[in-house]
Amino acid sequence: MPAATHRAVADRLHSAAIHLLRRLRRHDEAMGLTPARASALSIMVFGGPVTLGSLARAEQVSAPTITRLIVGMERDGLVRRESDDQDGRVVWLHATAKGTRLLHEGRQRRVAALADDLNRLSDSERATLAAAADILDRMLAGSSREAGQARPLRHAGRTR
Amino acid sequence: MPAATHRAVADRLHSAAIHLLRRLRRHDEAMGLTPARASALSIMVFGGPVTLGSLARAEQVSAPTITRLIVGMERDGLVRRESDDQDGRVVWLHATAKGTRLLHEGRQRRVAALADDLNRLSDSERATLAAAADILDRMLAGSSREAGQARPLRHAGRTR
DNA sequence: GGTGGTATATTAGCCACGCTAACTAATTAG
DNA sequence: CTAATTAGTTAGCGTGGCTAATATACCACC
Numbered sequence: 022m023p024a025a026t027h028r029a030v031a032d033r034l035h036s037a038a039i040h041l042l043r044r045l046r047r048h049d050e051a052m053g054l055t056p057a058r059a060s061a062l063s064i065m066v067f068g069g070p071v072t073l074g075s076l077a078r079a080e081q082v083s084a085p086t087i088t089r090l091i092v093g094m095e096r097d098g099l100v101r102r103e104s105d106d107q108d109g110r111v112v113w114l115h116a117t118a119k120g121t122r123l124l125h126e127g128r129q130r131r132v133a134a135l136a137d138d139l140n141r142l143s144d145s146e147r148a149t150l151a152a153a154a155d156i157l158d159r160m161l162a163g164s165s166r167e168a169g170q171a172r173p174l175r176h177a178g179r180t181r
Numbered sequence: 182m183p184a185a186t187h188r189a190v191a192d193r194l195h196s197a198a199i200h201l202l203r204r205l206r207r208h209d210e211a212m213g214l215t216p217a218r219a220s221a222l223s224i225m226v227f228g229g230p231v232t233l234g235s236l237a238r239a240e241q242v243s244a245p246t247i248t249r250l251i252v253g254m255e256r257d258g259l260v261r262r263e264s265d266d267q268d269g270r271v272v273w274l275h276a277t278a279k280g281t282r283l284l285h286e287g288r289q290r291r292v293a294a295l296a297d298d299l300n301r302l303s304d305s306e307r308a309t310l311a312a313a314a315d316i317l318d319r320m321l322a323g324s325s326r327e328a329g330q331a332r333p334l335r336h337a338g339r340t341r
Numbered sequence: 342g343g344t345g346g347t348a349t350a351t352t353a354g355c356c357a358c359g360c361t362a363a364c365t366a367a368t369t370a371g
Numbered sequence: 372c373t374a375a376t377t378a379g380t381t382a383g384c385g386t387g388g389c390t391a392a393t394a395t396a397c398c399a400c401c
Contacts, residue, residue, distance in 0.1 A: 026307075030296075030307055030311045031295035032292050033314035034201065034313075034314045036318065037198075037318050038201045038202050038205075039202065040317070041194065041195075041198045041321060042198050042199065042202060044321055045198075131195060135191035139187045139191055142320060146316050147186075149312050149313050149316060150313050150316060150317065151189075151190045151193065153313030154194045154196070156306045156310060157197040158197050160299075
């Protein structure tokens with residue numbers, strides 16, 4: 022397979038991923054969870070308690086951004102702060118029951134919408150998609166170099 | 182194939198798409214094009230001139246948001262405004278040469294990064310991904326109900 | 342046991358880009 | 372000709388990116 026073909030595949034994959042997420046994203050905000058909050062919550066729910074710093078690294082945003090995000094989420098009862106008894110500087114973040122519930126509801130909705138679309142495909146088409154998802158995840162996991170294993174849905178940043 | 186399996190496929194696809202775009206998005210801002218600008222530009226470059234209103238619909242954002250985005254892009258020489266001679270209300274938007282060049286450069290970068298990853302796969306894995314991209318694009322095109330045919334990379338919105 | 346350096350989190354203040362509400366101007370319908 | 376509709380803008384708000392500067396805690400070392 023020549024390199025030019027790789028680029029063509031890359032291009033189509035890129036486009037497919039954009040369309041897929043554009044479609045799913047509409048369900049994200051249907052229940053009061055902004056994307057930034059959903060992404061941070063997913064890290065805590067699937068990966069357990071984290072410190073502010075490690076959350077910032079996992080989300081690939083700056084420390085002040087995370088501080089402010091968490092202040093709001095704590096105010097709304099989605100996360101709980103807890104200070105470390107070994108190290109007075111670090112703050113541990115836990116998803117509350119409410120936060121966990123909201124995250125799961127949103128996830129359900131998104132995935133259900135996609136599953137609807139999948140219903141209209143043939144078995145072999147679905148099998149192809151399943152195989153592709155596996156290949157992609159292996160490929161991307163291999164080239165990812167960050168700490169967090171969960172799913173930050175990162176969105177843009179300013180560059181100045 | 183039972184519905185439960187569809188959900189599992191949906192879940193894996195969702196996750197794969199997120200990881201894919203998270204990886205690509207880093208290249209987006211490497212050249213002074215914010216995601217919102219890149220997305221608007223891609224509509225004009227690949228789809229030709231558009232009116233403010235149709236761009237807003239294609240991007241799925243409100244009219245004021247587009248107005249402000251375009252004001253900035255015009256200031257920076259990425260787009261040109263032109264009024265319609267039939268209808269004094271409408272404003273046509275054209276990508277300038279500079280805008281077109283910037284967009285293509287960014288696209289090259291993103292796709293090149295992905296093609297690198299694809300190099301490490303086997304031929305049959307690549308074929309699976311190519312087939313999956315086609316299936317996805319057909320599936321998503323079938324359920325999309327908007328006017329614009331180009332590629333808005335939409336990101337979150339506020340709901341109040 | 343104080344002193345300097347490093348690490349963690351916060352505060353302050355900027356910018357981009359979502360939104361609604363309210364407006365102007367142009368067109369179309371009746 | 373007036374009323375309704377449509378296209379775009381202006382004003383003003385909220386979230387979530389950022390850097391720079393600061394407070395606190397820890398650590399290392401003399």
